[in-house]
Amino acid sequence: MIRVAICAPSASLPRELAEQVQHVAAGYGDVELHFHDQCFAEEGHFAGPDEVRLAALVECANDTNYDAVWFARGGYGSNRIAEEAIARMGPAAQGKIWLGSSDGGYLLGALYKAGIGRPVHAPMPLDIKRDHGADAVEAVLSWLSGDTAQLEPNLDGRPTAAFNLMTLAMLSGTPLMPDLSGHVVMVEEVSEYLYAIDRLFFHVTANLPRSVLGLRLGRVSDIPENDRPFGMTAQQIARHWCERTGIPFLGEADIGHDAANRIVPFGVTDRDASLGLAGFTLGKPRSWQ
Amino acid sequence: MIRVAICAPSASLPRELAEQVQHVAAGYGDVELHFHDQCFAEEGHFAGPDEVRLAALVECANDTNYDAVWFARGGYGSNRIAEEAIARMGPAAQGKIWLGSSDGGYLLGALYKAGIGRPVHAPMPLDIKRDHGADAVEAVLSWLSGDTAQLEPNLDGRPTAAFNLMTLAMLSGTPLMPDLSGHVVMVEEVSEYLYAIDRLFFHVTANLPRSVLGLRLGRVSDIPENDRPFGMTAQQIARHWCERTGIPFLGEADIGHDAANRIVPFGVTDRDASLGLAGFTLGKPRSWQ
Numbered sequence: 001m002i003r004v005a006i007c008a009p010s011a012s013l014p015r016e017l018a019e020q021v022q023h024v025a026a027g028y029g030d031v032e033l034h035f036h037d038q039c040f041a042e043e044g045h046f047a048g049p050d051e052v053r054l055a056a057l058v059e060c061a062n063d064t065n066y067d068a069v070w071f072a073r074g075g076y077g078s079n080r081i082a083e084e085a086i087a088r089m090g091p092a093a094q095g096k097i098w099l100g101s102s103d104g105g106y107l108l109g110a111l112y113k114a115g116i117g118r119p120v121h122a123p124m125p126l127d128i129k130r131d132h133g134a135d136a137v138e139a140v141l142s143w144l145s146g147d148t149a150q151l152e153p154n155l156d157g158r159p160t161a162a163f164n165l166m167t168l169a170m171l172s173g174t175p176l177m178p179d180l181s182g183h184v185v186m187v188e189e190v191s192e193y194l195y196a197i198d199r200l201f202f203h204v205t206a207n208l209p210r211s212v213l214g215l216r217l218g219r220v221s222d223i224p225e226n227d228r229p230f231g232m233t234a235q236q237i238a239r240h241w242c243e244r245t246g247i248p249f250l251g252e253a254d255i256g257h258d259a260a261n262r263i264v265p266f267g268v269t270d271r272d273a274s275l276g277l278a279g280f281t282l283g284k285p286r287s288w289q
Numbered sequence: 290m291i292r293v294a295i296c297a298p299s300a301s302l303p304r305e306l307a308e309q310v311q312h313v314a315a316g317y318g319d320v321e322l323h324f325h326d327q328c329f330a331e332e333g334h335f336a337g338p339d340e341v342r343l344a345a346l347v348e349c350a351n352d353t354n355y356d357a358v359w360f361a362r363g364g365y366g367s368n369r370i371a372e373e374a375i376a377r378m379g380p381a382a383q384g385k386i387w388l389g390s391s392d393g394g395y396l397l398g399a400l401y402k403a404g405i406g407r408p409v410h411a412p413m414p415l416d417i418k419r420d421h422g423a424d425a426v427e428a429v430l431s432w433l434s435g436d437t438a439q440l441e442p443n444l445d446g447r448p449t450a451a452f453n454l455m456t457l458a459m460l461s462g463t464p465l466m467p468d469l470s471g472h473v474v475m476v477e478e479v480s481e482y483l484y485a486i487d488r489l490f491f492h493v494t495a496n497l498p499r500s501v502l503g504l505r506l507g508r509v510s511d512i513p514e515n516d517r518p519f520g521m522t523a524q525q526i527a528r529h530w531c532e533r534t535g536i537p538f539l540g541e542a543d544i545g546h547d548a549a550n551r552i553v554p555f556g557v558t559d560r561d562a563s564l565g566l567a568g569f570t571l572g573k574p575r576s577w578q
Binding site for chain 2: 042043044045046076077079080166169170172173174175194195198199200202203206207226228229230231232
């Protein structure tokens with residue numbers, strides 16, 4: 001049995017979506033989901049003030065009853081509490097899996113930098129509201145139940161990390177940014193103009209360490225229409241900046257802001273290991289980088 | 290007589306706007322404007338392909354007939370050619386004033402880093418299309434004619450630089466980024482959600498050197514309405530991140546994406562010097578930082 005605590009370090013989750021997720025989870029006997037009440041808090045843009053989101057995250061992190069912490073959704077805000085949260089995490093946080101994506105990438109990055117537990121890029125509870133959203137939630141539940149087929153198909157045994165492109169751009173140079181030397185980096189984006197994608201690639205490729213193993217491009221979806229065509233596709237943009245900065249462009253990644261977003265454990269994935277998490281045992285401090 | 294070459298390192302300028310600018314300039318006998326034909330080129334998002342924009346910029350930079358180079362407009366793209374342009378600039382570029390803002394900030398930053406001429410945050414020819422847009426163009430022409438009243442009113446003799454917030458965020462950590470240690474930094478923004486403003490301040494305050502003298506906030510305009518209120522104003526956001534990172538918040542700056550955008554020479558401004566440019570003589574290499 002894997003017990004999963006769900007909190008909302010960024011924006012608020014509608015209560016009815018939590019119920020829908022629980023309904024799906026009822027079909028997975030090996031996984032138990034606990035939605036922290038803070039998921040439903042609201043203050044301005046966020047799921048409660050910084051202190052409230054921080055307290056809930058730290059509570060989930062340090063509670064020995066849980067094996068994993070799942071971020072309820074993105075929507076902006078986890079960067080505001082990530083550094084302080086890491087500072088307050090105790091031994092129980094070490095053996096946990098951390099699940100999320102999009103804005104949750106600030107936390108995944110900071111946890112990876114701190115070497116706390118195993119950060120995993122994955123769909124989130126809010127994804128239930130998408131077309132075929134139950135598939136996204138089932139992918140996580142199925143993976144937690146031992147189905148390694150849910151892992152991103154291009155994971156090749158080399159250290160890997162996956163981010164929303166904007167999140168990675170904003171992480172760069174901050175105290176939350178992990179060292180991605182010797183890593184394959186996967187990025188995806190949603191709802192950004194192509195000129196903004198180009199600008200983000202300029203920034204990200206200049207800021208990644210020169211020893212990065214390469215970049216993979218996930219889906220770039222819901223691109224708004226501009227007053228004029230940009231003149232390059234998202235993949236042409238990625239190739240352009242990789243070429244300019246000497247970063248190998250490795251092709252596509254099966255991640256994105258959609259129900260088909262696949263699971264990418266940070267670090268090394270070994271499909272023959274439990275959950276694909278090489279060197280990691282749930283509930284136990286370990287080394288895996 | 291100050292002779293100004295105008296080129297478009299980012300997006301294209303409509304020809305009729307150039308005519309309107311020339312019409313205004315006819316009232317300023319001490320200033321002569323030359324629009325490079327490249328201003329009107331178009332390819333996809335840009336005022337011509339990278340090579341065409343690069344060639345025009347380098348041509349203006351190295352032409353001894355001109356005392357200043359004015360960027361026709363922003364709109365994204367100068368970051369794609371800035372590094373190569375700097376590398377191709379010869380002695381004639383050293384004695385020039387460089388005028389622009391918004392996306393032009395990539396070039397102003399790169400020129401400042403390279404110590405080439407005097408970069409100046411200023412309105413641009415495209416601003417003629419704004420409400421009271423002639424005022425913006427007149428501010429530049431009047432300043433070039435010797436009117437130091439057009440300088441941003443908070444310039445206090447300490448080294449200063451002014452940027453669009455997004456531009457500064459994307460510059461950070463790239464080869465174009467100047468060292469802003471010991472500088473007052475002014476920022477302004479347009480058409481970004483408040484959550485994006487918060488995200489940019491997180492990034493920028495973490496990336497600025499700890500020895501920055503302080504931050505001033507220009508106008509943050511045309512903020513799109515989100516599905517929920519953010520809960521803080523732009524100034525509260527700026528204060529929040531300054532406080533968290535130990536950067537003094539110095540108050541407002543009279544800059545923005547509007548016709549009242551004022552002039553901010555990079556480096557030290559001395560209102561008693563010609564054009565306010567302490568230690569700078571047009572057409573002559575000098576040290577001014």
